[in-house]
Amino acid sequence: MGILITLGLALLLAFWAAASSGLLWRTRRLSASERATLAKYAISYQRAHAKDKARMERIVATMVHDKEWLGVGLEVADEMKVMIGACAAQLLVGHSDLVLKHFERFVIYPDSYRDRRTGGMRQGEVRPAAGTIVISWDDFVNGYAHTRDAHNVGLHELAHALWFENSIVNGEDHFLPPVLLQRWNTLAEAEMGRIRAQAPSFFRDYAGTNAAEFFAVAVEYFFERPLEFRESLPEHYAVLCSLLKQDPAATLVLN
Ligand SMILES: [Zn+2]
Numbered sequence: 717m718g719i720l721i722t723l724g725l726a727l728l729l730a731f732w733a734a735a736s737s738g739l740l741w742r743t744r745r746l747s748a749s750e751r752a753t754l755a756k757y758a759i760s761y762q763r764a765h766a767k768d769k770a771r772m773e774r775i776v777a778t779m780v781h782d783k784e785w786l787g788v789g790l791e792v793a794d795e796m797k798v799m800i801g802a803c804a805a806q807l808l809v810g811h812s813d814l815v816l817k818h819f820e821r822f823v824i825y826p827d828s829y830r831d832r833r834t835g836g837m838r839q840g841e842v843r844p845a846a847g848t849i850v851i852s853w854d855d856f857v858n859g860y861a862h863t864r865d866a867h868n869v870g871l872h873e874l875a876h877a878l879w880f881e882n883s884i885v886n887g888e889d890h891f892l893p894p895v896l897l898q899r900w901n902t903l904a905e906a907e908m909g910r911i912r913a914q915a916p917s918f919f920r921d922y923a924g925t926n927a928a929e930f931f932a933v934a935v936e937y938f939f940e941r942p943l944e945f946r947e948s949l950p951e952h953y954a955v956l957c958s959l960l961k962q963d964p965a966a967t968l969v970l971n
Contacts, residue, residue: 744777753795758802759863760939763967768809775808775815776801784821792824796853800824803856803870806939807878810961811891818886819877820847827854839869842876844884849877866920866940875935879928892959900955904930907952918948939964
């Protein structure tokens with residue numbers, strides 16, 4: 717009896733330790749209808765290999781079930797969470813255990829919204845101090861409706877979140893190797909210089925704004941125009957493949 721109670725207590729403690737370390741929520745599964753939404757609408761998931769599909773499902777499950785979702789003037793439907801989760805999975809799939817821990821909340825606007833500080837219109841933003849990723853649903857859908865124009869607000873904002881996540885100490889930080897980051901920053905500086913000098917660049921002008929925007933815009937091109945990106949800026953492309961541990965151009969050729 718005493719042994720049983722001790723065993724029970726040990727199991728309970730193990731459960732608590734796993735729950736508090738995040739092991740349990742990382743293994744949470746998608747429901748059948750969530751998986752059906754993913755399979756029906758998420759192109760990156762449809763194209764992925766079986767091994768990557770399993771990893772993507774875990775990321776989507778974490779996004780859907782463990783992040784807080786706030787709608788501003790709309791109710792955030794489960795399908796919306798799955799599709800934004802799929803966008804996160806597209807970006808994070810190469811990393812075996814990355815779920816943007818610091819960002820605990822998604823705020824979803826129905827449409828582009830006015831920035832209270834600047835008065836300008838926004839399609840999304842990342843607020844690292846508040847651990848929040850903001851996305852306009854209409855613009856998110858548009859991003860995936862036009863798959864080859866390298867405009868994708870979901871990938872753009874999540875790329876910003878990834879960039880911050882790497883430097884915010886939270887247990888999953890500093891996952892981008894410093895040597896690679898240094899190489900990336902050097903290449904980014906060179907290309908931003910070209911953009912600012914109004915020399916022809918593969919990227920749109922906005923990439924020249926600063927290092928964070930350069931990275932976010934590069935991620936949009938990486939996923940939406942990978943073959944042209946690899947052709948135009950092979951070194952930038954190769955370093956980004958290493959940083960994100962995946963090669964969309966190769967996946968595109970195979971499919
Ligand atoms: Zn941006």
